Amino acid sequence: MNIRAETTNETKRDFPVEIYIAMVDALYADVRTFLFGALTAWVAALYAAYLTSDVVLDVFAVALGLVSLGRTIHIMSYRRARADVVTYEAAHRWERAYTVGANAYVFLLGLWCFASFALTTSVVAQLFSMSLVLAHMVGVTGRNFANGRFVDTQIVLLAIPVIAGLVVAGNIDHIVLALFFAPFFVSTRSVAARLRNILLDAVIAKRDVELLAARFDTALNNMPHGLAMFDATGRLVVVNARWGEMLHCDPESIRSGARIEAIVASYAESGVINPHDASRIMEMIRRRAGDRLMNRLEVETSERHIDVAFQPMENGGLVVVIEDITEKRRTEARMTHMARHDALTGLPNRIQFQERLELALTMRSDSDVLAVLFVDLDNFKQVNDTLGHPIGDTLLIEVADRLRFVVGETNVVARFGADEFVVLQSGVRTVNEVAKLAGRIIENLSDMFQIEGSTVVCGASVGIALAPRDGTDPDQLLKSADMALARAKAGGKGILHFYEEEMDRQAQARRATELDLRKAIHNEQLAVYFQPLLNLKTLRITTCEALVRWPHPTRGMVSPAEFIPIAEETGLVVELGRQVLRKACAACAAWPNEVRVAVNLSSVQFDRDDVVALVRDTLQATGLAADRLELEITETLLLQDSASILATLETLREMGVRIALDDFGTGYSSLSYLQKFPLQKVKIDRSFVRNLETDLRSVKLLQGVTRLGADLGLAVVVEGVETYAQMKLIDEPGVVTEIQGFLLSPAIPDDQLRILLSRSGAGLLKKVA
Known part of the structure; x- marks a missing residue:
């Protein structure tokens, strides 16, 4: 200026x-x-x-x-x-x-x-x-x-x-x-x-x-990095305060004019840096004369991880900048650990388990057996639903601790997610050793857990795959163990099951069925059949249940028992249910006005679809009156979320739609459902009818259940009626409203049903007799 x-x-x-x-x-x-x-x-x-x-x-x-x-x-x-x-x-x-x-x-x-x-x-x-x-x-x-x-x-x-x-x-x-x-x-x-x-x-x-x-002094001593500048002879010209904070040393050793070699030697002698890193630093300094580019190296002190940058100057001097990267390395270590471990239990996750499995397969000798054990908790969902997710999380941590104890340090236990744990057992010679480990896992996880004042009983099922018998690569072994677990779960609780080749064939067949089912649903190739219900008071058909059928182009008619579970597991049942409801309502609109149509709703539809909107739109599109539609639900649906399910059912009931409880008497039967939910009809499961003609107790039990439903003001339907004798026993107390079964008719297409609907009551009675 x-x-x-x-x-x-x-x-x-x-x-x-x-x-x-x-x-x-x-x-x-x-x-x-x-x-x-x-x-x-x-x-x-x-x-x-x-x-x-x-x-x-x-x-x-x-x-x-x-x-x-x-x-x-x-x-x-x-x-x-x-x-x-x-x-x-x-x-x-x-x-x-x-x-x-x-x-x-x-x-x-x-x-x-x-x-x-x-x-x-x-x-x-x-x-x-x-x-x-x-x-x-x-x-x-x-x-x-x-x-x-x-x-x-x-x-x-x-x-x-x-x-x-x-x-x-x-x-x-x-x-x-x-x-x-x-x-x-x-x-x-x-x-x-x-x-x-x-x-x-x-x-x-x-x-x-x-x-x-x-300003320079302020900037120099307030910068987050340590800085030291040396002249062409290697003597210290300037050093900031941050340098001394990161690399503690005798102040005399880093005074102005000190040689860089002496400073490095002082750090090595005092133990601040190790001799190896000191040698690396000196090598980097010696290279500065012929190298004008910045060079970096990382050293580990007694307290920190330090990044050291060497920047040669035009006059032959050198600027050394040090950065404390301790927290950065800790964060990277935490992130690496998180990427390879389960956040809740601390167990290895799927990524690390597959790496360990691949390594174990590589190192396995010909005489050794390597086992993958898929462990699934039997009652975990029930614990979550009844006691809450915090208790469920604590249970998973307790399960992980027990698995660590049972499996031991020589084997690996990992968590894949939810309540799925996987164990890698290596270095065993016989299948019996694997079975013993699986048995100990089931036994330990079947013992009671005490969690926050609650007693929790969990239990587990185990699916086992062996290498090389059941696969030689990680993916194949995990797939085989998963299929073995599915078989164990299907057999009940607390069961272990080894993989069998037949499981793979069944899995392949199921996969083919799923692909064909997706195509059939997309092309609306599934048909709706109807099974009539006979009203015992009027001896007329007053309701027809819509049942989906799959006429496969090469396999013929595929049983609903085969494809309905697949549709529910894959979520295809949502679109399938929409199609069935629309086709059933459209057919019913052409029937006599006194005949209703009954359509089953899956619990998956309640979870993933807006049932109220679906019913309202379908009725409007088909022109069917709401009181001619009967929706059948199962008891398992009522277990899921009573508040939301109750609200949905009440809304449907207010629309005029009738609600029926299907398969009553199986599963988790509870009489409280009959009072709590807005039901108009209860359907007694066919299992009550099976021994009706030969077992007096079955008669008493059926009559007691039907009388209870009638006393509560519900229309009572008995399923699975196949003989005239069964019908007479059912009708004797005079409380059953309708019967359904092969005695009257199996499920038939709409055109055949219309012929049946056209017959008079006397004609139907004569057919039944």
Whole structure:
């Protein structure tokens, strides 16, 4: 920054305060020069007064002495008070006081010179006074150049009396000399201005350098990285505070001028870094002369992981930057652990298990058996539903701990997700050893768990695959163990099952069925058949149950028992259910008005579809009255979420749709369902009818169940009626509303059903008899 303006009060206000104070300091700077000049002027004035014996000059000598003394005292006062001069106002007060004293002094000198020429003829006195004025003129330039107005004022206060004295003297030589004084004074002013600008440049440059140095020091010591700079000879030039925080060492070892080799050796000797890393660092330093690119290496200290970057400089020096990457490495380690371990139990996850399995397969000897055991908890969903997910999570942690204990350190246990655990057993010789381990797993997981005051009984099933018998790669073994687990689960709870080839054939067949089913549903190739229900009071068909059938193009009619479970497991039942409901309602709309259609709804449809919207849209599209639609639900649906299921069923009931409970008496039968949910009909499962003709207890049981339903105001239907004798036993108490079974008709297409619906009641009764 260059300042070339005259320093008026206004322009000085524009200066940074530190520059203005520096200008004031320049006025008070050289006290010794001031004292010498003042003393010289006073002695000269005394001598001139002595030579001339003029009283006026005596007065001037005394006045100069007193003013010089006062100014000396003032300058010394400023030096004592300098520490408190930190504001513009304070500096301006001292500048103004100095200006008053200096102006008074120089004006007194000028008047003394005027008196020497005007009142005396002493050449010596005149010469002394003129010499002092000229000397002080030079002094003004050297001492007071910092203030332009001040210099101008002093030149005027000196010049006017001197020139006036020369003119008053009347000598032509004096007048000529007075004329020469004018350019001298102008030149003196110009010199003062140049000095003032030089001072300002120097002060501002010094301020900028100090400010830059302060900023650099602040940045250097507040940067997150440690930094050290070395010159071309390898000696330390600068190091920041962060360096010492990351690499603790004796401060003497990292002082300015220390050699880089000594610093590295000091760190190695103190154990901050190990000798191997010290050697690597020195090798990197030796390479700096021929390598201008940044190089990095990572070292591990006693406390941290440090990334060291070496950046050679053009002059042969070196900048070393260190970064603490300890937390970064810890985060990476945590992320690596999380990527390979289950977050809840801490067990290895599927990725790590497959790696361990692949390694075990590679290292397996020909005589060793390697086993993969798929472990699935039997009652985990029930625990989650009844006790809540926090208890379920705690149970999984407890199960993981028990599995670790049972499996031991030589084998691997992992969690694949939910309640699925997988064990890798290696180094065994016989299948019996594998079976024993599976038995211990089932036994330990069947014991009770005490969790937050609750007693939890879990249990487990295990599917087992062996290598190389059941597969030689990880995917095949896991697939085989999973199929064995499915067979174990199908057989009940707490069962272990080894993989068999037949399972794979069944799995392949199931996969083919699934693919064909997807295609058939997409093309709406599944048909809807109807099985009529006979009303025992009117001996007429009042309801027909819609049943889906699959006429396969190559396999013929595929049993619903084969494809319905697949549809439910894969979610295909949602679209299948939509198609069946639409086709059934459309068919019913063409039947006699007193005949209803009954459609089964899967629990999966309630989970994944908006049943209310589906029914409303279907009724509107087909034009079927709501009271002619009967929706059949199973007891398993009512177990899932009573609140939401109840709300859905009540909404359907308000629409006019009838609700029937299918297969009552199987599964999780509970009489509370008959009261809690908005049911109009209950269908008694065919298992109650099977032994009806030969077992009196079956008759009593059936009659008791049907009477209970009737007493609750429900229409009662008995399924699976195949003989006239069964019908008579069922109808004897007079509480059963309808029967359904082969006695009347199996499931038939709509065109055949219409023929049946056209018959009279007597004709139907005759057919039944």
